[in-house]
Amino acid sequence: EIFMFSAEEVYAMVDGHIHIERGKYTLEWIGQFVNKGLEQGLDEIWLLEHCYRFQEFVPMYDSVCAYSEYVDQWFHKVAGVLQLEDYLRLIHKVRESSFPIRIKFGLEICYFKEFESLVADLTKDKGFDFLLGSVHFVDDFAYDHKAEHWNNVDVDRIYQGYFESSVELIQSGLFDGIAHPDCIKLFGHTPTFSLDEYYEEMAQALSAQNMYAEQSSGINRRCPDTAELGMNQDMLKCMKKHNIKIVTVSDAHCPEDVGWKILELNRLIAEA
Secondary structure: OOOOOHHHHHHHOEEEEEEEOOOOHHHHHHHHHHOOOOHHHEEEEEEEEHHHEHHHHHHHHHHHHOOOHHHHHHHHHHHHOHHHHHHHHHHHHHHOOEEEEEEEEEEEEEEEEHHHHHHHHHHOOOOOOOOOEOEEEOOOOOOOOHHHHHHOOHHHHHHHHHHHHHHHHEEEOEEEEEEOOHHOOOOOOOOOOOOOHHHHHHHHHHHHOOOOEEEEOOHHEEEEEOOOOOOOHHHHHHHHOOEEEEEEEEEEEHHHHOOHHHHHHHHHHHHO
């Protein structure tokens, strides 16, 4: 079978979501991501950090920590270990150096409606190439940590809250893209209602804000038995119908996972 791509769809092999959190801020560490990217035939890698790694963003998480002892313990191991200035220095150092692949730098920012102005203040004029918004908590519930956390949870309510927050994230005007737009599905839960109206609402909002959506392999890599590769087929069709820019991403958290299934993600976009 021959897959036909339009010129636009193959203009670049991009991995637009790569976390660098497991190593020190050195050119050598960045070089490991570059090498894997080259090995995978990528033209661009977009490197980022979760915002909670920086002290400045820690106050956003008080309510989710209060809601769950598990999240509280997890959060206080990983959060606030750096200051934003540390990251900006690394970005400057990399931009002053020469690498054989295009590198962009950004932040993945957890969206909480009440902290929109804090995010705006912390990110304004900092020179990031992209800001990525993500919904990781619904009414303070951390839906993507452990499957058993979903026990006795109202799936319909969580789905509804997830997509409503996603639309608010898009409409905030703070971000260039939305991360893994349907990763709520990761443990295989499905609502009793159709999601088509939410897909339509998201796509219209993305179009109005000129934002991109991620086509991610990360959820499938993490939960191969319960999560399909990339966006749900209906969601992807809806995004294409509205001409939303789609960026392929691995959501890698280590150099080994850079570029994971990017080719297949492109193929799914072309076929949708």
